[in-house]
Amino acid sequence: xxxxxxxxxxxxxxxxxxxxxxxxxxxxxxxxxxxxxxxxxxxxxxxxxxxxxxxxxxxxxxxxxxxxxxxxxxxxxxxxxxxxxxxxxxxxxxxxxxxxxxxxxxxxxxxxxxxxxxxxxxxxxxxxxxxxxxxxxxxxxxxxxxxxxxxxxxxxxxxxxxxxxxxxxxxxxxxxxxxxxxxxxxxxxxxxxxxxxxxxxxxxxxxxxxxxxxxxxxxxxxxxxxxxxxxxxxxxxxxxxxxxxxxxxxxxxxxxxxxxxxxxxxxxxxxxxxxxxxxxxxxxxxxxxxxxxxxxxxxxxxxxxxxxxx
Amino acid sequence: xxxxxxxxxxxxxxxxxxxxxxxxxxxxxxxxxxxxxxxxxxxxxxxxxxxxxxxxxxxxxxxxxxxxxxxxxxxxxxxxxxxxxxxxxxxxxxxxxxxxxxxxxxxxxxxxxxxxxxxxxxxxxxxxxxxxxxxxxxxxxxxxxxxxxxxxxxxxxxxxxxxxxxxxxxxxxxxxxxxxxxxxxxxxxxxxxxxxxxxxxxxxxxxxxxxxxxxxxxxxxxxxxxxxxxxxxxxxxxxxxxxxxxxxxxxxx
Amino acid sequence: xxxxxxxxxxxxxxxxxxxxxxxxxxxxxxxxxxxxxxxxxxxxxxxxxxxxxxxxxxxxxxxxxxxxxxxxxxxxxxxxxxxxxxxxxxxxxxxxxxxxxxxxxxxxxxxxxxxxxxxxxxxxxxxxxxxxxxxxxxxxxxxxxxxxxxxxxxxxxxxxxxxxxxxxxxxxxxxxxxxxxxxxxxxxxxxxxxxxxxxxxxxxxxxxxxxxxxxxxxxxxxxxxxxxxxxxxxxxxxxxxxxxxxxxxxxxxxxxxxxxxxxxxxxxxxxxxxxxxxxxxxxxxxxxxx
Numbered sequence: 001x002x003x004x005x006x007x008x009x010x011x012x013x014x015x016x017x018x019x020x021x022x023x024x025x026x027x028x029x030x031x032x033x034x035x036x037x038x039x040x041x042x043x044x045x046x047x048x049x050x051x052x053x054x055x056x057x058x059x060x061x062x063x064x065x066x067x068x069x070x071x072x073x074x075x076x077x078x079x080x081x082x083x084x085x086x087x088x089x090x091x092x093x094x095x096x097x098x099x100x101x102x103x104x105x106x107x108x109x110x111x112x113x114x115x116x117x118x119x120x121x122x123x124x125x126x127x128x129x130x131x132x133x134x135x136x137x138x139x140x141x142x143x144x145x146x147x148x149x150x151x152x153x154x155x156x157x158x159x160x161x162x163x164x165x166x167x168x169x170x171x172x173x174x175x176x177x178x179x180x181x182x183x184x185x186x187x188x189x190x191x192x193x194x195x196x197x198x199x200x201x202x203x204x205x206x207x208x209x210x211x212x213x214x215x216x217x218x219x220x221x222x223x224x225x226x227x228x229x230x231x232x233x234x235x236x237x238x239x240x241x242x243x244x245x246x247x248x249x250x251x252x253x254x255x256x257x258x259x260x261x262x263x264x265x266x267x268x269x270x271x272x273x274x275x276x277x278x279x280x281x282x283x284x285x286x287x288x289x290x291x292x293x294x295x296x297x298x299x300x301x302x303x304x305x306x307x308x309x310x
Numbered sequence: 311x312x313x314x315x316x317x318x319x320x321x322x323x324x325x326x327x328x329x330x331x332x333x334x335x336x337x338x339x340x341x342x343x344x345x346x347x348x349x350x351x352x353x354x355x356x357x358x359x360x361x362x363x364x365x366x367x368x369x370x371x372x373x374x375x376x377x378x379x380x381x382x383x384x385x386x387x388x389x390x391x392x393x394x395x396x397x398x399x400x401x402x403x404x405x406x407x408x409x410x411x412x413x414x415x416x417x418x419x420x421x422x423x424x425x426x427x428x429x430x431x432x433x434x435x436x437x438x439x440x441x442x443x444x445x446x447x448x449x450x451x452x453x454x455x456x457x458x459x460x461x462x463x464x465x466x467x468x469x470x471x472x473x474x475x476x477x478x479x480x481x482x483x484x485x486x487x488x489x490x491x492x493x494x495x496x497x498x499x500x501x502x503x504x505x506x507x508x509x510x511x512x513x514x515x516x517x518x519x520x521x522x523x524x525x526x527x528x529x530x531x532x533x534x535x536x537x538x539x540x541x542x543x544x545x546x547x548x549x550x551x552x553x554x555x556x557x558x559x560x561x562x563x
Numbered sequence: 564x565x566x567x568x569x570x571x572x573x574x575x576x577x578x579x580x581x582x583x584x585x586x587x588x589x590x591x592x593x594x595x596x597x598x599x600x601x602x603x604x605x606x607x608x609x610x611x612x613x614x615x616x617x618x619x620x621x622x623x624x625x626x627x628x629x630x631x632x633x634x635x636x637x638x639x640x641x642x643x644x645x646x647x648x649x650x651x652x653x654x655x656x657x658x659x660x661x662x663x664x665x666x667x668x669x670x671x672x673x674x675x676x677x678x679x680x681x682x683x684x685x686x687x688x689x690x691x692x693x694x695x696x697x698x699x700x701x702x703x704x705x706x707x708x709x710x711x712x713x714x715x716x717x718x719x720x721x722x723x724x725x726x727x728x729x730x731x732x733x734x735x736x737x738x739x740x741x742x743x744x745x746x747x748x749x750x751x752x753x754x755x756x757x758x759x760x761x762x763x764x765x766x767x768x769x770x771x772x773x774x775x776x777x778x779x780x781x782x783x784x785x786x787x788x789x790x791x792x793x794x795x796x797x798x799x800x801x802x803x804x805x806x807x808x809x810x811x812x813x814x815x816x817x818x819x820x821x822x823x824x825x826x827x828x829x830x831x832x833x834x835x836x837x838x839x840x841x842x843x844x845x846x847x848x849x850x851x852x853x
Contacts, residue, residue: 007383007395021745025660028652031674032719035712038687039680046691097587104588108581117588120595126833127598128773131826134814135598138605178591208577235682238776239811248580261682262776269690269780284687295679299672300737333599368738370662396741403739407732409751419750420740476740 010023040288047285050278059282065259067268067276074279077266082252083261086166086241087234090173095227097174098181099216106189106212117225125179126290135166135245136172137242144168148255158255161246162243167254169245173237177230184229188222189215228298235290238262261287279281314481316341316510319364324357324366324377331357333534337375339527344502344511346521346542349531350562355514358531360483362512364392372534380480397424400473404485406465408457408472413440413449416457416468420476429481435475442502442508443471463494470501474509481505483513499524518558522546530554602826609824618788619821630786634703634803638782639771639797642709642714649711650718653755658726659748660738665788673726678716682777685713689781701802706782713768713777721766725759726752758847762840769836772829775807784808 051059054074101121140177143165152158192215200210205238216223238260246257247267259267264283272280312453317339324332332354339345347355360366362378377384385395397420408416417436426432436453440446445467449460457468466486473481474496483502487495502524505511516523521528529539530553538545538554549555556562572702575733661667689709698781699705729752753760783802786809789795804812809823 006381007385007391007398008387008389015743018743021748022660025656028649029656029666029670031649032653032677032715033669035715036676038692039684039712042688042691042838043684059691063715078784097590100584100587101591104584109588113588119841123834123837124591124595124598126769126837128775128807128829128833130775130810130814131602131829132821133599133811134826135601137806137814138819139601175594180596182591206574206577207849208574208580212580230751232679232681236683238681238683239779239807243811243814255611262681265683265687266776266779281687281691288684289732291679291684292676292679295676297677298679317694363739365739368735393741393743396739403735405732405733407730408732408737410755411751419706419737419742423737423740423742423746455779472736472740 011230015197038241040292043285046278046281046284047288048274050282051071052277052307053275054282058082059128059279060286067279072275074275075095076249076261076283076286078249078251079259079261079264079283082166082258083235083287083290085252086169086173086258086260087231088246089170090177090234091227091230093170094174094230095175095181098178098226098230099185099223102182102185102189103216105186107207107215114203121179122184124175125183129176129240130243132172132176133240136168136240138243140168140171144171150208152255160259161255164246164257165255166245166258169241169260170254172240172244173234174198176237176240177233180230180233181226184226185219185223188219190249191222192218221304225298225302228294228301232291232294235287235294236262238266243268261290313340313343315339316381317375317512318379318382320377320379322358322374322378324354324361325373326369329372331534332361335536337529337536337539339510339512341510342508343526344506344513344524346525346528347512347514347531348518348521348528348557350557351516354533355531356484357527358536359424359484359512359514360539362480362482363396363401365401367392374436377505393411393423397476398478399480399482400476400478401482401484402466402469402486405489406462406469408460408465408468410456410458413457413460413468414453414455417475419491420472424476439471441473442474442505443467443553444504445471445499461494463490463497466490466494466498467501469507470498474505478509478510479512485514485516490518495520504531518546530556569817599830602823602830605819606825606827609820610827614824618786622640626787626821628806628828629808630788631806631809631825632828633788633803634782634786635745635772635805636801637703637799638706638710638778638805639768641703642710642771643764643767645707646711646714646718646767650715650763651722651760653715653719654722654726655748657752657849658723659744659752667806673793674716674719677712678720685709686777686780688712689777694781699800700784701781703799703801703803704840706778706803707806709777709781710728710771710774713774717767717770717831718760718763721763722756722760725756725763728759754759758843762843762847765836765840765843769833772832772836773807774805775811778805778808782808784812826835 058132059074059076060080061077062073063077064073064075065079066073101117105117109117141163143163144165144167148160148163152160196214196218197210200214205213245260245263247259247263248257249259250256252258261283264279269278269280280301318336319337319479322332322335322440323330334356347359349355357366359376366372366374374386378386380398409419411419413438417439418432421432421435426435437446440449445464448464457465460468486496490498502511502513513525525542528542528545530537530545532553538549538551545554546558549558556560613625614627615632616629617625618630619626635675648684653674657667659671686709689705693699693705693708694701702763733751733755734747737751742750782805784804785802786804806825810822813819813821813825
């Protein structure tokens, strides 16, 4: 049975659903662009007004935060420093542990051990941050308090924090970035060609020497990606550290009750009014800018990693 | 008996970006006959086959000039509806590629695309197509099973049946047996003999013996040009062009 | 003959390193086990039918998280209803329609960026835009819209990955039969990619369940149950605290019983989601092998 049909355009009905579909999909794609633009726009829109009122220098470099005083003062220098130092030390603590765990998983572990540890890491990543916060309050803070009492016994002038201080926050942050660092490092280490290791062994190096002198350097860019990702996560963490860090604005010392950029927002947003509220938006803007810088660095590194591989 | 021309190609040129892949190809393919394209790897025979149902449209940076007349209508004309074109000109690929569905749904896919929804009609078409591909008896009891559960040779015949289900005039086959074992290959070659009674078949093959066994006319391609075209027996017995002779006698390719 | 090869070279520093490595690896397992055990021990006692089906009410003297469970369900359902089509749509566009170029890079950059924004910023934006500018106030809708933006990248990425694994031969086969692009997508490509898409959906649900910072200033903290059929829909416009928010608030108030009870519920959900994802990826890989 033949079609004997002309191949010229006869009916157009079958094409309208095709064309409509294409546009619907295009619009779905653009939603992401729209979202990023809106968020950026709003951050600046709401964060900018407080700047001329308070003065950017006073805001960013002032150390006194008393928004509800008679003469309010809006200095967030200590808060910014806390975020930076807290994140920095969390990285210093979490990355080595994470990296060594990744080394264990890829270079040393036997199959049955990997089967226990790998799922453990995945689960750690999935635990909600409020649970970390809860455990921090119940387990970590009392422990740190004991430490605090030991160190500062009899020393007048130390404001006891009951364990809710920078040190607790750093520990919690380090634990929370572990899965990120481990996963990225495992990927990076797995991607190192076996030939590199073989060449090292063939020269008589031990496994440990090979790992630290050959494999890890070869996986550098992937590991860096993991670290930058970890920095991003630590900078953005709010709920968990709000529950363990104390909440006063102080210079970031381990046993001081402190505030991070994120916890600043969590603590005061619900009741802030007027200029106070606007300054909080500016704090949000500062945080946003920090995060965007980290993200851009991250994208640059991972792109360079891809280019290197070619 | 003089046969009608089904497809007439005039001065076809194809460019992949800067690369001039097909150069001034002109030929007429007869209705209800099997035309074979032969030539060494990379000579353009598969590319040329794909111009006959505009599958090259899917590739970026492709430019085509010239005419391909199907029943006197230029398939590259401005008003052409490519989905109707591909209903009229079906294609079977080198690697069997049945969809991850039941055998029935694979065959019914084409008719459904073109609007046939009635269950009885579809049943008829499925049986007719499977018979046309000489595989009905083998699969009639497991039409609802996945097509992926069949052997390679059977899968390819399912793909042929699937192409037949839209009732094309022309069947294009791009090295249809190169991925199959010898027994399946012979089965499909027998099938082609049957198919040509109803359809116009154009096949690309890198296997010269297959061209001799199966085709009525053969075209020899080299580096994007069609070097020689004619009755298969004549071309193989008395090639006109030295390059054709060299290829046929195995001096290259 | 100098160094005999029969004597094993032992380096002290190597032993130290091995020790450190084992310690670090063990710590992740110990951490996880510790967390799960502690939460279970402290919280299991709280869990009973009454806790799960009642709402905390001073009047009635009950303590329960039913309101929070319902709120969490609302947020999951509304968010997924919006985010799933958009996320899949974007992935389909990127993988099937778009030609490499500026627009594609822009969409992928935007998706990557969205994935990197921390939840507190989403919460801030949600409060500014959905709650204030759009006038939705503290409500489940506000929370859902905010979370939609958060899980969008997850769904898009997973769907893209899934579509990439669908063999190109299916696409050629369909086009060769005269099928249009959208027809091919809905009859062959999306069904084939379904396991990967579902994995993305489940991961997104997991993320929603665990989310807190983005909901604090968008969805609020109320925990009443809907009062009737019509209230089921109007409830979306009123404030509602999810399980995570309630945990946070209870902990701040010192109500640790409730907090640990919720923690147990959350852990169970997280474990189930994790298991479901694992099962699906295994099934997906098996299917691909065929």
